[in-house]
Amino acid sequence: MLIEPRSGRLAAWGNALLAGLVSPDEAVLSVVGGDAVHRVAGLPGEDGPVGLTLALGRLRALGVTGLRVALPAPGHPLGLSGPPEFNARALEAEEAVVCVSAPLGLVPVVAEAGPEGDRHVSVLWQCLPVREAPPADVPSLGEAERELAEALREATVTLTRLDVAASGPVAEAALDAYRARAEAGREVLAPGYPPRAVRVLELAQRIGLLVGMAYEHGPGGAVSASEMESRAVALRPVERVARRAQVAAYNAAVEERERG
Template identity: 85%
Template sequence: MHRVEGLPGEPGPVGLTLALGRLRRLGITGYRVALPAPGHPLGLSGPPEFNAAALEAEEAVVGFGAPYGLVPEVSEAGPEGDVHVEVVWRCLPVREAPPADVPSLGEAERELAEALREATEALTRLDVAGSGPVADAARDAYRARAEASAGREVLAPGYPGRAVRVLELAQRVGLLISLASGHGHGGAVSASEMAARGAALRPVERVARRAQVAAYNAWVEERERERG
C-alpha cells in the first residue's frame, strides 16, 4: 500500500495515483532518483530538511519541473502470518538546483568498467571467493542471479540504450560487492581483515550507486537538455 502525505492542498494522506496526478498539475514532468548515504548526498539538491529525511531513508525522488520531492517511510503491519508492507511518501519542498555528484552516462560507464576490475581484484586479494562449500554456494548464487537478470527490461521504454548498459553493469558490480561483503565467505575472518575488505570495496560501492542514479535519471536529464 502506497500513500502520500504533505501534498499541497490535501489535509491528509492520499493514494499514489491521486498524488501523482496532483503533482503533475503542479508542474512536475518527471522525477530524479536519489540514493544518498552518510557523507555522500548523491542526487540531492536541498534544502537541509529534505536532505536529512532522504539520508535517513537512503532513497528519495526529486521532482523535475516543480520544487517537490518524495521520501518513503516503509513499515510492516498486520498480524503474524499476514504481514504486509506499507509505504508513506512524505512530500517536501526541494531546491531547484543540479543534483549532487551525479555523473553523465559516459562518465558513469567509464568509472564502472574500472570499478568492476577493482571489485574482481578485491575478491581475489581478500580471498572472499575462497574455497569450500560455502564459497562454492556463494559463487553459484552469483551466477544464478546474473543469469536471471540477463535479458530482462531494467528500464522503461524510451530510455537511451547507454542508460540500460550502465544500469546493468552497475547491478553486476553490486552483486560482486554483495558477495564480497557477505560474512563467512573466504578467509577474511579477523576484525582487521573485515576492515580491509570494507575499505577496499567502499569506493567501488560508491561508484556503483552513482552509476545507478545516472542511469535512472537519464530520461529526465535528456528532457532538461532539450528544455535548455
C-alpha cells in the same frame, strides 16, 4: 547497496508516465512491484495520504515535468541539493526522488508486517520541500559508464585479494537469481530510456550485488573486525561508483529531454 531502489522504480515509471509513454495503471503496477501498497503523504493541496495514481496526477498538476533519483550515503549526498531536513530524511532512507520544475521531493518510509515468508510491505512516500539547485555529484551517463568499466576491474581484483570472490553456495544462488531475473525479460527501465542507460544500470546493479555479497559473506568461518574494516575500505570506492552510475541511469530520461 540498493540493487533496485524503490526511488529508481518511481522515477523511471513516473518519467514514462509524464512523457505519455505508459498508462497510469501500468506505471503504478510497475512502481509497486512486489509491495502491497504505496501511498504519498504531504502533497500540497491534499489533507492526508493519497494513492500513488492520484499522487502522480497531482504532481503533474503542480508542474512536475520529470523525476530524478538521489542515492545518498554518509559523507556522500549523491543527488541531493537540500534543505537539511530533506537531506537528513533521504540519508536515513538511503534514497529519494527529486521533482523537476517543482521544489518537491519524495522520501520512502517502508513498513513490514506478517510472518517470515509472508511479509506485507507498505511504502509511505513523504513529500517535502527541496531546494532548487544542481544535485550533488551526479555524473553524465558517459562518465558513469567509463567509471563502471574501471570499477568492475577493481572489484574483481579486490574481491580476489580479500579472498571473498563471488564463490560458494550463497554467492552462486544470488548470482543465479540475478541471471534468472534478466533472462525472464525483467524491464530494467521504463519506456523512454536510451539503451545506454539500460546497459549502465544493469552493470551498476551487478557490481552492487557483488559488493553486497563481499560485505556479507567471508571465505568461510568468522571474519575478524580488522578483516571487515579492510574489506569496507577496499570496496567503498567501488560501491560509490556503482551508486553514481545508478543515479545517472535513472536520470537519463530527464537529462536527454532537457538537452533535446
